[in-house]
Amino acid sequence: MSGRLQWMLETSARLLRLLSLLQSRRDWSGADLADRLAVTTRTVRNDIERLRSLGYHIDSSTGRTGGYRLGAGAATPPLLLDDEEAVAVAVGLRAAAAGSVSGLEDPALRALIKLEQTLPPRLRRRVDALRSATVSAAGGGPTVEASLLTALAAATRDHERISFDYKDRRRRAEPHRLVYTGRRWYLLAWDVDRADWRTFRADLVVLHPPTGPRFAPREPPGGDAVAHVLRGVASTAWRFPARIRLHAPIAEVTARLASTAGLLTPTGDATCELETGADKLMDLAGFLGSIGFGFTVLDPPELRDLLRDLAARYQAAVIQAVP
Numbered sequence: 001m002s003g004r005l006q007w008m009l010e011t012s013a014r015l016l017r018l019l020s021l022l023q024s025r026r027d028w029s030g031a032d033l034a035d036r037l038a039v040t041t042r043t044v045r046n047d048i049e050r051l052r053s054l055g056y057h058i059d060s061s062t063g064r065t066g067g068y069r070l071g072a073g074a075a076t077p078p079l080l081l082d083d084e085e086a087v088a089v090a091v092g093l094r095a096a097a098a099g100s101v102s103g104l105e106d107p108a109l110r111a112l113i114k115l116e117q118t119l120p121p122r123l124r125r126r127v128d129a130l131r132s133a134t135v136s137a138a139g140g141g142p143t144v145e146a147s148l149l150t151a152l153a154a155a156t157r158d159h160e161r162i163s164f165d166y167k168d169r170r171r172r173a174e175p176h177r178l179v180y181t182g183r184r185w186y187l188l189a190w191d192v193d194r195a196d197w198r199t200f201r202a203d204l205v206v207l208h209p210p211t212g213p214r215f216a217p218r219e220p221p222g223g224d225a226v227a228h229v230l231r232g233v234a235s236t237a238w239r240f241p242a243r244i245r246l247h248a249p250i251a252e253v254t255a256r257l258a259s260t261a262g263l264l265t266p267t268g269d270a271t272c273e274l275e276t277g278a279d280k281l282m283d284l285a286g287f288l289g290s291i292g293f294g295f296t297v298l299d300p301p302e303l304r305d306l307l308r309d310l311a312a313r314y315q316a317a318v319i320q321a322v323p
């Protein structure tokens with residue numbers, strides 16, 4: 001190997017290492033980077049300029065507290081991903097291409113094609129194997145515009161009050177979290193006019209720009225945004241909300257059921273309560289019969305009547321089959 005080629009390989013490897021360090025921490029001094037890379041601070045400065053020429057925006061400052069910080073640039077530079085990160089991004093893009101966010105399908109598919117073209121054969125085979133072995137059982141919930149989700153997310157991050165129309169009524173709210181249940185997107189927010197927490201379906205929100213003013217964030221009910229939204233969804237989103245006592249420890253049930261099945265609450269060492277629901281009672285009956293735990297229906301009464309009728313029919317079927 002020629003000396004020039006060896007130098008180029010060492011420089012490229014060092015640039016990747018430098019970029020990885022800049023991504024791992026917000027601020028770095030030149031001396032710290034030089035120490036980590038086992039080079040001089042002059043070499044660090046030269047490498048920083050090389051990264052800038054590749055499209056990375058790197059801020060620098062001088063003085064005693066001077067150093068370097070990786071910022072967001074106008075250009076999209078090449079990504080630095082390890083094997084597991086590359087596979088995770090590919091899988092995430094494939095899910096987004098068939099997901100519940102309107103407008104992301106085509107961009108996600110284009111990004112996936114570009115990424116897969118850059119993957120080495122060993123990683124491409126892993127992504128292909130996962131794709132061919134996986135099918136989606138996601139429900140057909142309503143889609144949400146990507147621009148709306150990003151606007152709501154930005155207002156949540158920046159603690160900015162929002163104004164929007166919701167079911168033909170104007171609302172003012174302090175957004176706290178976006179929650180995806182696997183079927184719908186929800187916004188958990190503090191309703192300013194009602195002075196209380198409210199859960200809004202994101203696909204029904206018509207946002208009015210601009211956002212603001214800023215607000216001090218509040219603690220969500222019970223300290224858990226997801227649990228609060230799931231409890232509200234179980235009671236309002238379904239035609240038949242249900243409360244079921246499961247005769248099994250909550251740890252065992254949690255390991256068996258998906259988080260989107262409903263809200264679980266421990267009620268004892270060997271029991272827990274599930275708040276869930278469905279638009280059809282028969283769907284609820286089928287779900288409860290498939291989970292593999294004993295259960296008691298607390299609500300609704302119509303579900304108890306249906307299970308009683310099903311039990312009689314099943315028992316009659318068994319008796320008729322006996323010689």
